[in-house]
Amino acid sequence: MPSLGLAEWWLTAGAVFQNVWNAVDSRPPGYGIKDYDIFYFDDCDLSWEAEDAVIRRAADLFDDLDARVEIRNEARVHLWYEAKFGTQIAPYRSAADAIDSFASTTCCVGITRDRDALRVHAPFGLEDVLALHMRPNRRIAPQHVYETKVAEYRSRWPSLTHDPW
Template sequence: MRPPLDAAARPDEQALRDIVYQTPWLMHALRIARSLGLASWCIGAGALRNAVWDHLHGYSAPSRLADIDLAYFAPENLTQQHDDALLAALQSMAPDLPWEVTNQAAVHLWFGSHFGHDVAPLRSLAEAIATWPEYATAVGVYLDYADGLRIIAPHGLQDLLQMRIRHNPARASAETYRQRTLQKRYQERWPDVVVDPAPPLRRRHSTSTARSHQLPATPMPQSTSTESTGAHRKRVFHKQGAIDARQATTLRARRDNAPKPRPCAAPRYSATASRSCCKRHISA
């Protein structure tokens, strides 16, 4: 039996409640999860997204569901054995559902090995949901004991109900978001979904690379005599000028000794002269 309408509920919250109450498999999963007696829990992410977008697209049968994410928060027990025990209990009560169980209080223990950077411990289930990769899936719901549907949506419900995928940069990198959008094939499964492109990757320009593109500066030798600064600079500039003059003389000698190219037989600026015969003769 559906609880009476909450007069204080916002329209978007009531819209989500109506969709969930009309989705039998999700209501069944919520009741099974509630029977575990966890103090802080929800079903959210992809399971909730599928239910909402299937309903908004008018699908008569639920689309393929990879898993049903039961997220809970229990900082007093961070062991994998606790997750495994809860998963076994869910599978025994509803073996036909693809359960997945994660204690959000323990995410910081394995996040670095999976995603390449460490994160701080989370302080609540709501804070955990706020870090999920897309705003549309950063939503969780749970049932109270009167079958009232409670909603945890730190970023609101707009993206979920408007079927829009946007990157949540709280913890997911741009590359993770890009890979997820390719893997999930959102627009193939739900044609009305809008997927925002991934933000550009930040490229770090190394100091050594930047220096390699700069011309080397002529070193200014340190004067050990008592001559004035002006006289010292004049001596250095004269020395550099002499070096430049010697280099110019060497280049002129190489040019004068180089074999002379055969003159081109075609008249200058001829329309029939080819580009390869002479640089001065360019076909029109």
């Protein structure tokens, strides 16, 4: 990722917390993971063309992986969110800010690399991730999104517990 020259980027979502669940639940690495999400933030150019250029460079970078990698500019999310989810949102201030808005606080985890060290972003901590327990995050996502995620994840990790909305 550093070779893409992005100021801020995070490997996030299921690529992180689901791999922790796999380790805790004695499942193989990568089990149940649909894709690997990478969030970046560039508010200098909010055009689709600028984001698409990064997506294409990343596709070349990850071409040798047997995995689907999805990279998205979180500075653009407010431009399309309402059409997809039915509600407006304010622009994110950073990619980490976008991570903080996942439907479950348990999913709000990201990993990045600064120079030679890894850095973890987990605004709600890691206790629930390690306990395979989901809690709703009512910041942006509606109730049905949280409940759909819980049902989907429980089908792959039956030991997962959750709080009701």
